[in-house]
Amino acid sequence: MNANMIAFGSDHFDSMHIVAIGPASAAPRRDTALLRTGPDWEFPELRRVCCTSEQATQIVADWNSLPAAEQARCHEPGFAIELFRGSESIFVAALCWECNDISIGGVLATMDWRVFDTKSIAASSLLNQCRRVTASVS
Secondary structure, X not given: OOOOOOOOOHHHOOEEEEEEXXXXXXXXXXXOOEEXXXXXXXXXXXXXXXXXXXXXXXXXXXXXOOOOOOOOOOOOOOEEEEEEEOXXXXXXXXXXXXXXXXXXXXXXXXXXXXXOOOOOHHHHHHHHHHHHHHHOOO
16 A cells, blocks of 8 residues: 555545546536535536445445545546445545546545556546446446
């Protein structure tokens, strides 16, 4: 695991959601839910899916293996990972595979931003997991 990432395991949360999100710059419709990762970042939710325990296990493994990289700063994330304890959201991370940025929020967050190497095996696996999870619900 990279020192600039937050490690978490299944003992930290009860459920995990993958959220397909639109760009922060997009004006959402009134009925669109917003995912907030901090005081300055809100993203329109396009699709939210609760992960199976197997999916969550793989996503945690990929997350904990993400290496660092240089930041490019566009931050137009396509997916977010949100963790819940009961009905309370305790951690959310919006990942941008274009600029290597992750905006982070929630009570488990010890930092607001992190960078990751989008070309790494772990990042590719995480992106594929997010795509599979959100495509699995019609």
